[in-house]
Amino acid sequence: MVEKVGVMEKDWDYLIVLDACRYDYFSELCRSYLRGNLEKLISLGSSTLEWCKKSFQEVYSDVIYISSNPYINSKGEVEGFNARDHFCKVIDVWDWGWNDEFGTVHPKTVNEAVKSLKDDYPNKRFIIHYLQPHAPYLGYNSRIFGFPRPQIGRGAHPLVGIQNYGVFQVSLVRLLAILTKPAEVLAGNPLWKICELLNLPPVSPMDATRRQFGDTGLRQAYIQNLRRVLEYVTRLVENLSGVIVITADHGERLGERGRYSHVSGCRDSLLLEVPWFVVDKAIRRKHNQDEEKNNASTRRNLEKLEKEGEERIRKRLRELGYL
Secondary structure, eight states: OOEEOOGGGSOOSEEEEEETOOHHHHHHHGGGTOOEEEEEEEOSOSSHHHHHHHHOOSOEEEEEEEESSTTSOSSOOBTTBOGGGTEEEEEEHHHHTOBTTTTBOOHHHHHHHHHHHGGGOTTOEEEEEEEEESSSOOOTTTOOOOOOOOOOOTTOOOOOOOTTOOHHHHHHHHHHHHHHGGGHHHHSOHHHHHHHHTTOOOSSHHHHHHHHHHHHHHHHHHHHHHHHHHHHHHHHHTTOOSOEEEEESOOOEESGGGOEEOOTTOOOHHHHEEEEEEEOGGGOOOOOOOOOOOHHHHHHHHHHHTTSOTHHHHHHHHHHTOO
């Protein structure tokens, strides 16, 4: 029987979280990058927010969370979850490390944050949360441009919109989002399909990739994104010691049975089955490493930019497909 995972009940010194990483794709690719023991576990949630609320219910004074996902931030509560109440410190890579060209946080930036900070907290454990393989996708042949910097309104439906949305279109899509929300868990993404039928622009980076490249292209883009983040994870673990585990907050639907993306409260195995990969450092395969620079500059950015307002949380989440 597959175990239901509670990450804080497991043994680890560094917990690496790959956002929206499916077990099946990870199991096919991981041994090209790392060696270790792989298990299939059942996530506590089918979305990041649900996973956070169910996984982190106590105070973990020995844990520093390096976050590229705006749901986990040091600035305040987002939709009922306040990471400041649970961790010793939250590092807002989603804020100072946001890449406007890619519309996400590049995994290299996450590596820079970890390498800059880990020696400052020798007695702490780290959760290291990459955004990949979650959309937007970094592959050159599947990259989608045209999405604005993210904005999110608390409690609203996941929605991005692109720059050529007019006022009427925005109002219409917001209304459709409210009307289709009850069917979201069972029917996949009815909002995407309705907007496409009405010839409205895509409402998220993943929706845009699906429209332009189809389901086959979408899956290829997802695989490329997973490969990209595994390359950087491999480089990072060379500089870590202790028990290193790679897992995911939830999985992803990539067109199976006409369903896409991920939502809270869904029992789909594609969303709940996640990897639990304990890295074997003794026989880990070596990959070429680029020199990560500007660690001192990164540390200064952390001190300066973490003090800025909460508005960036809303902006970052919107570009990822949330509102």
